[in-house]
Amino acid sequence: MNVQEVMTKDVVCVPPEMPFKDVVEELVRANVSGLPVVDGSGKLVGVVTEADLISKPAYGGRRRRALALLADIVSARDHRWATKAVGSTARDLMTRNVAVCGPGDDVRSVARRMVEAGVKRMPVVDHAHVVGIVSRRDIIRMFDRPDAEVLADVQARLADTLRMPEQHHVTASVRHGVVTLCGDVRYAWDKETVVLLVDAVRGVVDIDAHLRNREPNPVGPPTAPWL
Numbered sequence: 001m002n003v004q005e006v007m008t009k010d011v012v013c014v015p016p017e018m019p020f021k022d023v024v025e026e027l028v029r030a031n032v033s034g035l036p037v038v039d040g041s042g043k044l045v046g047v048v049t050e051a052d053l054i055s056k057p058a059y060g061g062r063r064r065r066a067l068a069l070l071a072d073i074v075s076a077r078d079h080r081w082a083t084k085a086v087g088s089t090a091r092d093l094m095t096r097n098v099a100v101c102g103p104g105d106d107v108r109s110v111a112r113r114m115v116e117a118g119v120k121r122m123p124v125v126d127h128a129h130v131v132g133i134v135s136r137r138d139i140i141r142m143f144d145r146p147d148a149e150v151l152a153d154v155q156a157r158l159a160d161t162l163r164m165p166e167q168h169h170v171t172a173s174v175r176h177g178v179v180t181l182c183g184d185v186r187y188a189w190d191k192e193t194v195v196l197l198v199d200a201v202r203g204v205v206d207i208d209a210h211l212r213n214r215e216p217n218p219v220g221p222p223t224a225p226w227l
Contacts, residue, residue, distance in 0.1 A: 001202055003110055004103035005131035006142050007124050013038045016045060016091035021091050023048055036123045036130050037094045043128045046094030050160075053093060100125045101134065111139050145203035147174040152180055153201045163197055165190035170211065172198070177205030187212040 012030040016037055027035055029049070034049035092189055101122045102109045114122060116135065124132035151174040157163070160169055168190060170183040179198055187193055191211040199207055 001107045001108055001142065001200055002103065003105045003134050004132065005202070006107055006133040006138045007098070007103070008138060009132045010131055011036060011123075011133045013042075013130060014048065014090050015039070016089065016094070018090045020053070020088050020093065023093070024053060024058065032121075032135075034121050036091075036133065038130055041205045043122055044098065044100065044125055044130050046091075046096045047098045047123065048090050048094040049120075052095060059101055064098055068222075098123060102126065103131055106136075107139060107142065110134060114139075126155070142202045143177060143205055144146060146175075147177065150174045150177060150179070150203040152199065154198055157197055157201055158194075160197075165193050168194060170194055177203060179204050179207050180207045181211055184212040184214055186214055188217050 011024055012032070013036045014026055016039065018026075023035065023202055027033075027048075034047050036044055037044070037048055038046050067216065072183040099113065099117045099119055099122055100123055103124050103126055110122060114120075119131055121135040123130050124134055151172065154172045154174065158168075158172060165185055165187070168183070168185040170185065172182075173180045179201075181194065181198065185194060191213060193209055194211065195209050198204065
């Protein structure tokens with residue numbers, strides 16, 4: 001499954017010059033935890049998040065800001081949050097080095113990148129332009145499907161003669177999102193092909209495969225059209 005199938009397409013973006021208060025209002029109104037910042041041509045230049053905005057109340061006020069900044073410098077701590085609190089626009093507050101993904105990226109791969117980077121959302125960009133945003137909730141939501149719907153899609157996938165290996169006899173059942181595959185395929189490498197294609201169905205949590213092959217793999221690379 002690709003990112004474009006789960007991402008939010010109607011993305012609220014803000015310009016770099018937007019004042020702090022207006023950014024807060026946009027974020028609250030959109031009920032999100034972060035907003036892409038785009039320039040006049042629609043290209044991504046950063047992301048402003050709740051963490052960026054909360055620096056204002058945390059270090060706000062001239063005297064508190066100065067004392068906090070001094071304390072950070074003296075203690076050799078990273079004082080970027082105190083510095084952000086001085087900012088008054090999205091450009092001042094935003095995070096510039098943003099992890100992004102493309103609309104055609106695999107959802108599971110993007111989920112791993114989000115976990116490893118410790119981010120809650122990723123802007124989806126196409127030629128540097130924002131076309132969507134994918135969040136942890138968007139990815140989790142793809143598992144929120146009844147077993148009956150998942151089974152119907154798995155069965156449709158198994159019946160897809162353009163993708164599935166020829167001469168397979170595989171049946172499926174689904175319980176709590178876990179797909180159990182039983183039956184046989186012609187060659188040994190067909191087992192992995194079936195599992196990979198079924199695993200791409202939205203809502204599949206895991207696969208318990210009990211597949212047998214009737215023949216060993218032929219000599220030489222596979223030449224079937226689905227590969």
